[in-house]
Amino acid sequence: MNLPGKGDYIDIHTHGAEPVTGIFSIETLSAHEERHPEDLPGMLFTYGIHPWHLDEKNHNQQLTNVIRIAGNPLVVAIGEAGFDKIKGPSADLQKKTFEEQVYIAEEHKKPVVIHCVKAWDELIKVYKTLKPKMPWLVHGFRGKKDLALQLISKGIYLSFWFDFIIRPESSQLLRALPKEKIFLETDGAGVDIKEIYNKVALDLEMSIDELKIQVLDNFNRFYGI
Numbered sequence: 358m359n360l361p362g363k364g365d366y367i368d369i370h371t372h373g374a375e376p377v378t379g380i381f382s383i384e385t386l387s388a389h390e391e392r393h394p395e396d397l398p399g400m401l402f403t404y405g406i407h408p409w410h411l412d413e414k415n416h417n418q419q420l421t422n423v424i425r426i427a428g429n430p431l432v433v434a435i436g437e438a439g440f441d442k443i444k445g446p447s448a449d450l451q452k453k454t455f456e457e458q459v460y461i462a463e464e465h466k467k468p469v470v471i472h473c474v475k476a477w478d479e480l481i482k483v484y485k486t487l488k489p490k491m492p493w494l495v496h497g498f499r500g501k502k503d504l505a506l507q508l509i510s511k512g513i514y515l516s517f518w519f520d521f522i523i524r525p526e527s528s529q530l531l532r533a534l535p536k537e538k539i540f541l542e543t544d545g546a547g548v549d550i551k552e553i554y555n556k557v558a559l560d561l562e563m564s565i566d567e568l569k570i571q572v573l574d575n576f577n578r579f580y581g582i
Contacts, residue, residue: 367572369516370496372545388419394431403470405436406454408445427465433580435462436470440479459487468492492579502533509538516540519548528560536571
């Protein structure tokens with residue numbers, strides 16, 4: 358299995374990435390797509406059912422796809438899965454499908470990568486109910502400090518929305534959070550992960566190399582490496 362090294366920038370959540378020297382990407386595959394994990398240098402994969410592409414008609418087939426792919430060693434996490442009150446099917450179907458994916462993740466001893474929009478109470482309630490042993494990561498976070506600390510207090514990791522994290526107003530939030538629980542991402546938006554690292558390193562008063570080592574440590578802890 359490919360693994361990142363101390364000198365790599367880690368893009369913890371992206372879409373449509375290609376192998377790039379010095380950047381280690383976690384590519385997101387969705388169960389509604391006709392894409393499958395490939396053994397590519399500097400890349401690993403997550404696989405799951407995104408709430409945007411979920412409905413009653415395709416639920417069973419997508420779940421079958423996740424069950425089939427979950428054991429692939431190139432798939433290191435289940436997701437992105439989760440809740441979206443703005444764009445998605447009924448709350449009941451979202452909850453059912455998310456819980457099903459958590460069970461699959463637990464069975465395969467893999468973490469869960471989460472998409473959550475305006476449904477934090479629902480997410481936290483499921484966490485308290487299921488009490489997962491595998492870690493969770495909320496990707497694209499752009500919420501307030503209190504919410505961030507609430508999630509982190511439950512052991513949940515955070516990766517920040519690329520557009521939010523490069524704004525000046527994100528600096529105060531970053532400084533208030535434990536470095537051991539953070540990741541950085543591009544979400545396939547065509548932005549440069551190196552620029553995101555540069556901004557965050559300045560905010561945290563770290564060198565780029567120190568930040569790389571910190572994120573690598575977080576990566577190894579999150580994935581149990």
